[in-house]
Amino acid sequence: MKKVVSGNKAVAYGVMLSRVQVISAYPITPQTTIVEELSRFCAEGELEAKFIKVESEHSAMASIIASSVTGSRSFTATSSHGLALMHEMLHWAAGARLPIVLVDVNRAMGPGWNIWTDQADSLSQRDTGWIQLYCEDNQEVLDTIIQAFRIAETVSLPVMVVLDAFFLSHTSEIVDIPDQEEVDQFLPQFEPQYPLNTGEPRAYYGMVPPDYYMEFRYKMQEAMEETVGVARNVDEEFGRQFGRTHGLIEPYRCEDAEAVMVTSGTVTSTARVVVERLREEGIKVGLLKVKMFRPFPMEEIKGVLKGIEKVGVIDRNISFGHGGIFAQEIRSTFCNEDERPIVFGFIAGLGGRDVTPAVIEEVIHYTLNKSRPEEEILWIDLKR
Amino acid sequence: MKMEIPKEEHMGPGHLACAGCGSPVGLRLALKALGKKTVIVIPASCMSIIVGGFPHSAVGVPVVHVAFETAACSASGIRASLDMQGDTETTVVAWAGDGGTFDIGIQALSGAAERNDDFIYICSDNEAYMNTGIQRSSATPYLAWTTTTPVGNPKEGPKKDMMAIMADHGIPYAATACIAYPEDFIRKVTKAKGIKGTRFIHLLTPCPAGWRIASNEAVKVARLAVETKVFPLYEIEGGNVYTITYQPKGIPVEAYLSQQGRFSHLTTEQMAAIQENVDRQWDRLVGRCEGRLH
Numbered sequence: 214m215k216k217v218v219s220g221n222k223a224v225a226y227g228v229m230l231s232r233v234q235v236i237s238a239y240p241i242t243p244q245t246t247i248v249e250e251l252s253r254f255c256a257e258g259e260l261e262a263k264f265i266k267v268e269s270e271h272s273a274m275a276s277i278i279a280s281s282v283t284g285s286r287s288f289t290a291t292s293s294h295g296l297a298l299m300h301e302m303l304h305w306a307a308g309a310r311l312p313i314v315l316v317d318v319n320r321a322m323g324p325g326w327n328i329w330t331d332q333a334d335s336l337s338q339r340d341t342g343w344i345q346l347y348c349e350d351n352q353e354v355l356d357t358i359i360q361a362f363r364i365a366e367t368v369s370l371p372v373m374v375v376l377d378a379f380f381l382s383h384t385s386e387i388v389d390i391p392d393q394e395e396v397d398q399f400l401p402q403f404e405p406q407y408p409l410n411t412g413e414p415r416a417y418y419g420m421v422p423p424d425y426y427m428e429f430r431y432k433m434q435e436a437m438e439e440t441v442g443v444a445r446n447v448d449e450e451f452g453r454q455f456g457r458t459h460g461l462i463e464p465y466r467c468e469d470a471e472a473v474m475v476t477s478g479t480v481t482s483t484a485r486v487v488v489e490r491l492r493e494e495g496i497k498v499g500l501l502k503v504k505m506f507r508p509f510p511m512e513e514i515k516g517v518l519k520g521i522e523k524v525g526v527i528d529r530n531i532s533f534g535h536g537g538i539f540a541q542e543i544r545s546t547f548c549n550e551d552e553r554p555i556v557f558g559f560i561a562g563l564g565g566r567d568v569t570p571a572v573i574e575e576v577i578h579y580t581l582n583k584s585r586p587e588e589e590i591l592w593i594d595l596k597r
Numbered sequence: 598m599k600m601e602i603p604k605e606e607h608m609g610p611g612h613l614a615c616a617g618c619g620s621p622v623g624l625r626l627a628l629k630a631l632g633k634k635t636v637i638v639i640p641a642s643c644m645s646i647i648v649g650g651f652p653h654s655a656v657g658v659p660v661v662h663v664a665f666e667t668a669a670c671s672a673s674g675i676r677a678s679l680d681m682q683g684d685t686e687t688t689v690v691a692w693a694g695d696g697g698t699f700d701i702g703i704q705a706l707s708g709a710a711e712r713n714d715d716f717i718y719i720c721s722d723n724e725a726y727m728n729t730g731i732q733r734s735s736a737t738p739y740l741a742w743t744t745t746t747p748v749g750n751p752k753e754g755p756k757k758d759m760m761a762i763m764a765d766h767g768i769p770y771a772a773t774a775c776i777a778y779p780e781d782f783i784r785k786v787t788k789a790k791g792i793k794g795t796r797f798i799h800l801l802t803p804c805p806a807g808w809r810i811a812s813n814e815a816v817k818v819a820r821l822a823v824e825t826k827v828f829p830l831y832e833i834e835g836g837n838v839y840t841i842t843y844q845p846k847g848i849p850v851e852a853y854l855s856q857q858g859r860f861s862h863l864t865t866e867q868m869a870a871i872q873e874n875v876d877r878q879w880d881r882l883v884g885r886c887e888g889r890l891h
């Protein structure tokens with residue numbers, strides 16, 4: 214059934230269709246309408262779930278860690294400072310190997326207060342052991358939540374599904390909402406590997422000495438490596454059932470390109486339009502959307518960018534003292550390759566500043582016209 | 598009143614507590630009252646070590662170790678999850694220290710109590726951060742020595758009144774207990790088990806290392822805490838019905854304080870000030886029991 218819904222409502226539908234059993238969340242702009250919608254679904258009996266209205270995001274994540282280890286499919290959503298407050302528990306969820314799904318509505322970090330989109334919040338959680346998937350439109354948001362539970366429950370790692378504040382969270386688009394029956398076929402009931410059971414008592418997450426700790430961490434990395442293939446298969450299976458796939462990455466018109474732009478989130482949609490237009494003008498430029506950030510799908514990316522002379526990465530984030538984070542990841546993907554592209558690292562759109570077609574065109578022309586970047590960090594649309 | 602303490606054991610002898618520690622006594626007694634259909638939630642505390650590390654457990658019921666400040670909300674999550682699976686029989690018990698309750702965990706505990714989430718929360722209070730080596734918490738008594746309140750820079754404020762804070766959330770049941778009074782403690786845990794909603798038990802568990810007492814003195818000193826009225830045994834139902842469950846002898850506080858190295862620096866005047874405060878607190882408690890004060 215097709216409906217016109219906001220990104221946040223698409224999240225709520227995705228959660229409902231996934232038959233989530235325990236939700237725990239705390240309101241924060243711009244995530245709030247997710248919480249409101251899910252509260253309504255629970256109150257009206259459309260979703261049979263316990264919704265714990267906690268007093269903080271830290272408790273939200275802690276309580277769904279507990280509900281997940283007890284065997285219920287569990288979900289939370291947050292943004293920005295809320296995600297930062299959860300940081301300790303994000304490590305816990307991943308270390309506990311729990312298939313939790315969290316939606317982060319990408320919002321900039323304060324101070325000064327800023328409620329608009331950038332990726333500082335989610336990318337600051339890069340090393341917590343969470344799978345991270347960045348969505349481009351509301352259909353992808355809904356589909357990715359359903360897929361996320363399948364992936365999480367297969368590899369026993371939590372998944373963060375990320376969407377841009379306002380550009381998706383509060384923007385309505387046509388979304389095909391699948392039938393419950395079909396989703397049930399795709400996503401069977403959650404069966405925990407080590408269920409909490411008084412008949413067979415276990416101790417969870419106690420002290421682990423140096424003799425064992427490294428092996429637990431090795432297994433997390435192994436699960437991350439497995440995730441690339443699992444996510445690809447889940448997406449393909451989703452495609453067979455629902456007629457659409459989203460990929461881990463999505464190349465667009467990269468054939469014979471002199472330069473390829475790398476984007477994530479909603480910047481991708483704008484960039485696609487610009488690339489299409491420039492291609493019509495005979496300019497050889499391509500686009501690579503990166504949806505999966507953790508694990509970073511290095512082989513897939515190499516498959517697209519190998520042999521490309523120049524790559525321009527648009528980062529809606531910055532790691533202070535180094536540069537754009539996606540650009541770093543692309544550089545490190547190629548650092549041991551004999552043949553590697555020149556990487557142009559652009560910073561744009563922080564704190565919700567529009568990344569317009571004109572901005573993207575500027576980025577593309579810079580990349581095409583210069584043999585090398587004049588600076589390590591190329592700030593775009595900046596008032597100096 | 599004489600009562601039979603259940604013979605069943607859910608705690609093994611191979612736990613890792615220090616010699617003479619009061620905490621495992623408390624957990625062992627609580628589990629006797631709670632029985633096998635219990636899940637224990639343990640935040641960072643002495644008990645995280647006591648019950649044993651991977652791949653062992655000294656406890657015969659499921660144990661979920663959780664982050665320091667999350668005992669209460671973790672218990673909420675387990676309860677919600679059990680309910681979703683149709684298991685309304687299993688009792689969820691959070692077992693936290695005084696630091697995890699009075700200090701870093703109070704936000705999550707207050708949130709859960711305000712929601713009246715359905716679990717028993719037992720605060721095993723040894724009156725300082727003992728697991729990290731005796732640092733003051735807000736449960737540390739007035740003028741007690743700890744490594745962060747050395748004799749020259751004592752703790753000036755009184756112990757936080759956690760029972761009053763919990764009672765003012767209007768929770769159905771709150772009680773104090775002490776490991777030296779096993780019948781009273783077991784009766785309270787059993788009573789709590791039969792009630793729905795947030796139930797809070799404040800259990801005094803001496804720490805020989807931190808209180809500077811010998812390893813065979815925990816029970817004796819704990820008993821003196823009660824008999825001197827420093828730590829009265831009472832319960833609060835519905836947030837305002839107070840009942841003293843054991844009538845203490847009311848011997849002078851000096852009998853309690855002088856047994857412990859952590860109070861060895863006290864002057865006569867300071868002892869008198871403590872006595873005065875204990876008397877005032879006792880009068881307030883009696884007033885509340887008689888319904889004169891709320």
